[in-house]
Amino acid sequence: MAAKFAGRVSRVSIQDETDREKIIARFLKKAGWGDAVRRRIAGDASFRKYDRLERAGGTAVLMDAPPPHEDVRPWLRIARHLHALDFSVPDVLATDSNTGLLLIEDLGDDTYTRLLARGESEEKLYALAVDALSALHMVPADKAIPEGVIPYGTPRLLEEVNRLHVWYLPMVGAPALSDDAKAEYEAIWNEILPGAWKAPTSLVLFDYHVDNLLGLFDRHGVKACGLLDFQDAVAGPVTYDLMSLLEDARRDIDPGLVARMKKRYRATFPGLGADFDLSWAVMAAQRHTRVLGTFARLNVRDGKPQYLQHIPRLWRYMDACLAHPHLAPLKTWLDCHVPAEARVVPVTA
16 A cells, blocks of 8 residues: 555665665775675665675674665764773774765674563663663763764754654544644644753663664673664753663563663662653653654655554553653643544555
8 A cells, every 4th residue: 555655765776776786896895895795684764774794704794875865974973982982882894985885893683682582581681771871871961972963952853743743644544634733733842842851961872772782791791782773863861762762662561670670770860850750751752753653654655564563552652651741731632633543553455
């Protein structure tokens, strides 16, 4: 069904793929990896793809992030910054920013997602991830946030929550919003968003969840937590990444574990009070609304319906954060304009 919608990104032509392969071959030859065997190890919701390179004596990973859809420079900036702060990120072996190609250290396949599937202790993995965030947030903000990283400001936050009516509501067949309803929606967000900034500010890695964390158990301390996919980093409330980890759009997490991990984090920062809970609720509502709209866009525009299975979980998260009194106006608006029958997984075939 998604293919019927106008505006979907067209498939790359065979010629485009051939030209891209020639660019990659030149890059790998120049980097000294022209004789390596390549095999695909990952792709994601963006245009980025990852291949493992294997040759006698070692492995490396090729990040293929083709312009103009992708830009590897933000990833490079944050990777180098986190490396300087002594966190575990892939070392950069070769770069060609103009063509969107990076050759980076191979940190292995032990993502949290795979480790959990193999029965690794949730408590151990989540505690390590929380400790890594705590270590980052203990760095003074002026040192934690590198030059060039922008604040997670209101214009961007509003664009993201507007995806709800731009992409999600049409996908589920909900009535189009009136101009007055859209204006009221934005006014509500303008009213509640400042609550997020009641918490301290630090570097927000933005996609801090089990798919983007690695277990590197041959390393000590928080370096045992490998960090991936941080190119969208912004300056924002410390609650964001912790909430992203513990209210994961892609998997259910035991509420008892969530409570213990929040307590673990807050024990490092005993000065955090009720403002932490307020910031958490606002950031949770904003993120889950954004992800609902983004998953709808991936389905409608990009023909990727696999993310729709997570919609019920996102609405459960929304119910929880909307219970905070500060979010009462948003709850009222959603109950009116996105009733229960619109909080569903649409039929895609």
